[in-house]
Amino acid sequence: MSPPRYVADEAALDHLGREAKQWTCPHCRRAGTLNAHGALRGGAEHGPGKDARRGRRFFCSDRGRRPGCGRTFSVFLAQVFAGASVRTAAWWRFCRGRLAGLGVLAAWEAARSGFSLESAYRWWRGWRRAEPALRSRWWRGREPPEGLGAVIERTYGADDPLAAFQVREQRAWPGFAS
Numbered sequence: 001m002s003p004p005r006y007v008a009d010e011a012a013l014d015h016l017g018r019e020a021k022q023w024t025c026p027h028c029r030r031a032g033t034l035n036a037h038g039a040l041r042g043g044a045e046h047g048p049g050k051d052a053r054r055g056r057r058f059f060c061s062d063r064g065r066r067p068g069c070g071r072t073f074s075v076f077l078a079q080v081f082a083g084a085s086v087r088t089a090a091w092w093r094f095c096r097g098r099l100a101g102l103g104v105l106a107a108w109e110a111a112r113s114g115f116s117l118e119s120a121y122r123w124w125r126g127w128r129r130a131e132p133a134l135r136s137r138w139w140r141g142r143e144p145p146e147g148l149g150a151v152i153e154r155t156y157g158a159d160d161p162l163a164a165f166q167v168r169e170q171r172a173w174p175g176f177a178s
């Protein structure tokens with residue numbers, strides 16, 4: 001059994017410790033060698049998210065006579081982007097504003113997110129690069145009639161659609177580059 005890349009919430013993250021013995025290592029493909037290896041924390045630019053939980057790390061044990069490869073891998077909370085502090089819901093609020101026609105500054109202010117304006121510009125460039133792929137995923141490369149934002153929310157829910165995407169598809173949201 002392969003380990004997940006993303007889990008829905010912290011409770012699911014807690015459960016992983018018990019499941020890890022049944023996984024095969026994503027690096028060396030051996031089974032039964034994985035141990036929980038500590039929490040992934042932090043990454044927030046400032047404020048209370050500084051020590052927030054982001055995921056869990058697992059270790060493929062090569063200690064003693066264990067046959068593992070000695071490498072680690074991480075399972076992330078679905079609300080997290082690897083390599084960036086912003087959470088999916090806050091980033092989606094910004095993107096929704098942009099897709100509805102707001103400028104970067106206005107969308108950033110409306111998102112009340114805690115990330116910097118500079119980050120908003122940088123990540124939005126990543127979104128723009130991914131837009132052709134997003135459009136071909138949902139509308140054969142063209143703008144969906146109801147708009148890209150609406151089709152994403154219809155598919156993955158309006159609450160936190162990028163987190164829903166990550167946990168359902170088990171891969172990183174393609175429209176985010178850190």
Ligand SMILES: [Zn+2]
Nearest residue numbers: 025028060069
């Ligand atoms: Zn391994």
